[in-house]
Amino acid sequence: MNEGKRVLITGAAGFIGYHLSSRLLEQGIPVCGLDNLNDYYDVNLKKARLKLLSRHADFQFIRADISDEAAIRNCFLHARPNIVVHLAAQAGVRYSITNPEAYLQSNLIGFFRILEACRHSEEICGQKLSHLVYASSSSVYGSNQKVPYSTQDRADHPVSLYAATKKSNExxxxxxxxxxxxxxxxxxxxxxxxxxxxxxxxxxxxxxxMVRGEKIQLFNNGDMYRDFTYIDDIVSGVVKVMSRVPDPDENGVWHKIYNIGNNRPETLLHFVETLERCLMETGVINRPAVKEFLPMQPGDVYQTYADIEDLEKDFGFRPQTGLDDGLLKFARWYAGFYPRTAKPD
Ligand SMILES: NC(=O)c1ccc[n+]([C@@H]2O[C@H](COP(=O)([O-])OP(=O)(O)OC[C@H]3O[C@@H](n4cnc5c(N)ncnc54)[C@H](O)[C@@H]3O)[C@@H](O)[C@H]2O)c1
Incomplete structure (x- = not known):
């Protein structure tokens, strides 16, 4: 079933890209990963992910910037992908206030380069592309009040440049x-x-x-609902989506957008208390967190979570991992990666 599949994953040194690459490699699917290893956050973490991936013989890595046309063509030539999963992007909402250029460069120019390479794939490498799966974001819903967020809802009031670039990508x-x-x-x-x-x-x-003993600020006294999805569940969803191209829509266009998240929102307070317990259990912290309970902030949305009915109906997607289990796995990893709380500030 996996015969002949060749997957190019952009942003492979990133969080989702790393986990997706690992899963595919474990299933015997060759992966070519691309990333520019930028320093938006700790590059050592990106390098550590790549080191784990490079243990698989079927993993190849190309360090390149998606906004570099020649590099992307070369990458296609080398990888000859039939499926592209495009995850590379400048993420983060706050960073877009201080570094707007990074979003235009990676999320608009870079996205365009990937689309162009997909369009010309056959000429570049003799391989017609069968499916492009790309990352958008829940941030496209802006400050919508109606929950759960559905792909049928309007999403044309972005509240950050990041969100605007993601909506543009769609x-x-x-x-x-x-x-x-x-x-x-x-x-x-x-x-x-x-x-x-x-x-x-x-x-x-x-x-x-918590490690540094600093205060955790909980707005509306932690009484705000958010959805959190464990990475393995997300990866299972992405793998399912990769396996089938969308049906043509009412205009005959083979394009579809799905929410991928969790439809069981948790209060922020419950989330923080569970995290605290897991960090205590794994020895990451040895004293309770200092919590500061604050009123609701103007502009904050009381609850957000995903309507995932379409993904469930079309692909049987259903997140399996509870918060206790998922946060314990995160805490165990954190304890090993930053031993004895020696994480640099
Ligand atoms: N993690 C989440 O909760 C979440 C939520 C909403 C949307 N997303 C989207 O999912 C995708 C993956 O997110 P993630 O959490 O793995 O983020 P990440 O930042 O860990 O991974 C993105 C990777 O892309 C690389 N990259 C950025 N710009 C590049 C460029 N110009 N050229 C080449 N590589 C570049 C970065 O070095 C990074 O390794 C992103 O598009 C992000 O916007 C993620």
Whole structure:
């Protein structure tokens, strides 16, 4: 069934890209990973992920920037992919305030280069692309109040440049599907957590703060609902999506967007208390977290979570991992990666 599959994963040194690459390699599918190893967060973590991947004979890595046209063509020539999973992007909402250029370069120019390479894939490497799967984000829902967030809802009021680039990616992919018949599936990821995760995300920085004995701020006294999805569940969903191209829509365009997340939101307080317990259990911290309970902040949304009905109906996607289990796995990894709380500030 995996015969002849060749997958190119952009952002392979990233959190989701690493875990997806590992899963495919374990299933005997060759992976070519691409990443520019930028220093948006700790490069050692990206290198550590690559080191683990390089233990597989079927893994090849190309260090390149997705906005570099020649490098991307070379990469296609080398990988001859029939499936591309495009995860490389400048992520993070706050960073887009201080470094807007990075978002234009990676998320717009870079995304365009990937689309162009997919369009010309046959000329570049003699291999027609059968499916492009690309990362979008729940941030496209902006400050929508209606929950759960559904792909049927309007998503044209972004509240960050990051969100605006992700929404643009969906439109660009749609246009390329329409114009050049590239089957493409966009995945709106909701918050993903787990081992080898992203240090810029809240659960990771809460952990760092607990280690340093700093205060954790809980707005609306922690009474805010969010959905969190464990990385293995996300990877299972992505693998399912990769296996089948979308049906043509009402305009005959082979493009579809799914939410990929969890439809069981947790309160922030419960999340932090579970994280705290797991970190105590694994010896990452030896004293309770200092929590600061604060009122709701203007602009905060009380609850957000994903409507994942489409993904469930089309692919049988159903997250399996509970918070206790998932956060314990994260804590065990953290304890090993940053032994004796020696993590640099
Ligand atoms: N993790 C989440 O909770 C989450 C939520 C919503 C959306 N997403 C999206 O999913 C995708 C993967 O996210 P992640 O959490 O693994 O992020 P990540 O930052 O860990 O991984 C992205 C990788 O892309 C690489 N990259 C960035 N710009 C590049 C460029 N110009 N050229 C080549 N490589 C480049 C980075 O070095 C990084 O290793 C991203 O597109 C992100 O926007 C993730």
């Amino acid at each position: 439109l660009m992919a749609y246009a390329y599907s329409k114009l050049y018949g590239i089957p493409a599936t966009g995945l709106r990821f909701f918050t993903v957590y787990g081992p080898l995760g992203r240090p810029d995300m809240a659960y990771f920085s809460f952990t760092d703060k």
